[in-house]
């Protein structure tokens with residue numbers, strides 16, 4: 384088991400990575416209310432049966448203010464008050480919703496997460512960004528508030544669909560690419576064991592990834608500067624996600640390769656490093672080729688909420704484990720995307 388702490392001016396979070404952490408739920412007391420992802424509740428019903436639970440529906444189409452409102456109503460029925468601990472249990476969707484509910488119900492109640500997807504454990508549950516979608520636009524309404532704890536329960540990953548698990552590996556590879564060359568080497572050597580959820584490898588990978596996210600968030604909680612590097616592969620990735628039926632990590636894997644190619648085209652990164660990234664993404668079983676329409680991709684990047692004016696701030700690589708953020712004018716980007724597709 385690994386423990387670490389995330390400290391920011393807004394609050395601190397205890398993060399634990401290990402197996403069967405759910406067995407500690409009783410330490411929170413019977414008054415706690417669990418907001419549990421519907422599939423997690425169904426697959427692990429016995430874990431939660433002695434607790435007060437509210438189901439969080441699965442699927443991005445339910446990550447809405449309507450879902451938030453219906454959870455508020457259930458909390459009122461349960462007579463949840465200012466001292467009630469809310470625990471979000473699930474992947475990034477359930478924890479984003481639970482964090483938002485907990486930060487707004489009665490102007491804020493204590494909350495923590497049990498993260499049950501790989502993407503949630505290495506990324507979404509850590510860092511205090513909570514929120515929901517609006518009219519199909521992702522995470523348009525939300526806030527920053529740190530949970531008091533995040534338990535990354537590795538044993539719960541066994542029921543996660545393999546495609547969802549592999550999708551989470553894209554975010555793991557991202558940390559190696561942007562931050563830690565040794566971690567990238569470790570992933571290159573241990574990918575097969577990671578794919579089979581070998582426990583020592585899994586614990587190491589989740590702990591190192593979580594520690595990198597903690598490091599970045601502690602230096603820049605509100606994403607004014609350094610935290611932007613976590614968007615490596617995401618500008619293209621989000622644009623791909625909007626016009627292809629792929630999972631987030633699948634789009635991010637492809638987006639990272641395209642960002643690396645762009646870095647190479649701009650003379651920042653040797654082509655051997657682009658090949659290396661492509662190789663590791665492929666070894667995880669993530670797609671490395673997609674039929675993409677460059678005009679569609681460009682239109683979707685224009686809609687990106689992280690675009691500022693006529694520029695997109697692209698996270699590029701200028702070496703293994705090293706990033707540079709470059710503003711690229713939309714006028715230039717169009718032809719660059721045509722070159723990449």
Ligand SMILES: NC(=O)c1ccc[n+]([C@@H]2O[C@H](COP(=O)([O-])OP(=O)(O)OC[C@H]3O[C@@H](n4cnc5c(N)ncnc54)[C@H](O)[C@@H]3O)[C@@H](O)[C@H]2O)c1
Pocket residue numbers: 420421422423426441442443446473474475476477479499500501502503506507508509510511512513521522539540541542543544547631
């Ligand atoms: N807050 C942040 O910083 C942040 C960062 C990245 C992503 N996100 C958000 O995270 C969400 C994606 O998260 P995700 O990839 O974890 O997807 P998810 O939460 O939608 O879960 C994926 C699927 O797996 C199921 N599931 C979850 N855990 C399971 C388990 N242990 N066993 C069986 N089934 C299980 C869910 O019901 C769902 O069908 C998006 O809404 C995204 O916007 C937030």
